[in-house]
Amino acid sequence: MEVQKEAQRIMTLSVWKMYHSRMQRGGLRLHRSLQLSLVMRSARELYLSAKVEAHEPEVPLLPVRSSDPRLHQLREAEAVSEAAPPDSEPPSPEPMDTREAPRAEETPAPCAPRPSKVSRKRRSSSLSDGGDVGLVPSKKARLEGGEEEGASSEVPDRLQPPPAQAEGAFPNLARVLQRRFSGLLNCSPAAPPTAPPACEAKPACRPADSMLNVLVRAVVAF
Amino acid sequence: MMVKEEKGAGGGNDIQWCFSQVKGAIDDDVAEADIISTVEFNHSGELLATGDKGGRVVIFQQEQENKIQSHSRGEYNVYSTFQSHEPEFDYLKSLEIEEKINKIRWLPQKNAAQFLLSTNDKTIKLWKISERDKRPEGYNLKEEDGRYRDPTTVTTLRVPVFRPMDLMVEASPRRIFANAHTYHINSISINSDYETYLSADDLRINLWHLEITDRSFNIVDIKPANMEELTEVITAAEFHPNSCNTFVYSSSKGTIRLCDMRASALCDRHSKLFEEPEDPSNRSFFSEIISSISDVKFSHSGRYMMTRDYLSVKIWDLNMENRPVETYQVHEYLRSKLCSLYENDCIFDKFECCWNGSDSVVMTGSYNNFFRMFDRNTKRDITLEASRENNKPRTVLKPRKVCASGKRKKDEISVDSLDFNKKILHTAWHPKENIIAVATTNNLYIFQDKVN
16 A cells, blocks of 8 residues: 555656656756656556555555655565456546657556446445545455455545645645656557546646646657 | 886875865855866876866966986976856757867977867867967067058168067867757867867767868768667767777767777777676666776776776776676765765766776775875785875875774765765876876866885
């Protein structure tokens, strides 16, 4: 769980750095963009591989600690186990910009196009875990190290912003980014961008959109 | 190429390093334009050039002190300062082009003037630095202040003569090599033929002739047809010191490719590929980005090359491609801190490295204004600090030690108290003597070995 949060935090951080690097003098640095996208890809792989523990109630404002050794351990464990392709995913209510830059560089494996199948599992909204919105495969190989607790994951049936608050100078932007990110992680290329969901405030939507456009232009621009 | 070994020049620990000079502002408030971005000695070591983020080049000259003493150590004083590059704007891409000097490379001296190449992200310039210590006086048609005389007032003729004047050092741009790089230039390297040089950006390497500015040859192009398939970029490139047909370039994946220009016009196919398999026990979340090579330097002999990645320095024998012959850990204690270093962007720092004149010692920088030297013969290493606290001339520098974990001994510094804003990215070693130039953020330190 904590690994998942950490992975998400790093992804958010990477997106922020990518956005920020676009604004720097001298223009976008190709090497830096590449390195950021590599980290983001690793984080996303980690995130996708980690199991969601839905019956562990989400604790808001969980302190996000750097947990490198644990990440390391987890990565090893994950390298050992097979990453089973997810067999279901809920339709994402959030608009999907499928053109985002980092996805362009990833291997197709983790985000292979999937037929949108309705999950056969009953979703328990009371145990929704906002941090895993729209993502989780219901049947996953277990990771070792006691990081997750047993039973198959449950998928929340509606989008919720992850309660884990990003720290830093721009908490609002970080929140937007995290929200954005939850949707972005729903790797369904078939999902066209739809109107923003009601739960997303319009002003918050706009900066994120431009951020995505920036990301799109960032790497593909050359 | 054999370099005369000086007494006591064997190793980082055999010699005692002393503070000599420090250049730059004293106050802690660092102006961004003053941040030093490159340091380079010329071929004789008499001149030391620095480039900064503001596009300026400052050249220091070693004073020729008492030449009778064989181990004289002259001071370096400012010789010339000039604005090499200005900020520019690319209107097509709506991008500002930074004036920061990325690299300076000296040409070997052929006549009284000195020549160097300086580059920013997009444009390389050849500068001529010449001295003027005489000026003509006694013109017939001009007054001394330059005003023209009325020709009707000229009644006698005289021959103008040269009279001594205060030394003036002039820098003038002789060639401007522009518009050849789409991406950001990271390296320039002068060929041993002294007629051509290469410039490398993230995806391409171009070959220039020093006399010709309107064209260059592309010799390496790793740009994929589809940019979405991009997996690595070029991080550094250098010509072999002796073979004019050979050069190497390093990549962000930790590989080095050696290319022979005789093989084909476009050297996309390497002659040799130097790569060390990754140690699986060290594999971590940030493995990929810390394996990126930030600098590659041939030894003076040309037999070896050195690469710097984020945590280590590796020496490669050009005859062995599958692994380096020596590996030195610069700051292994940072391996467990990579996540924090990613957050504060330090993980992207590009450290340089350099050889001493006899190729027996290598040096590179670290954080907290520490720099490290590794003696290849004795296998000993030393950590020193560039700090104004030790700024009395001939003060011997005390070796520093970082405590990675556990109990911190006296005089040791714990990892958590390292200042990651104080980084030494650029260092240079005099080609013949034990004099080193170490650049902190905005100061240039000169150290030399203890002269008895």
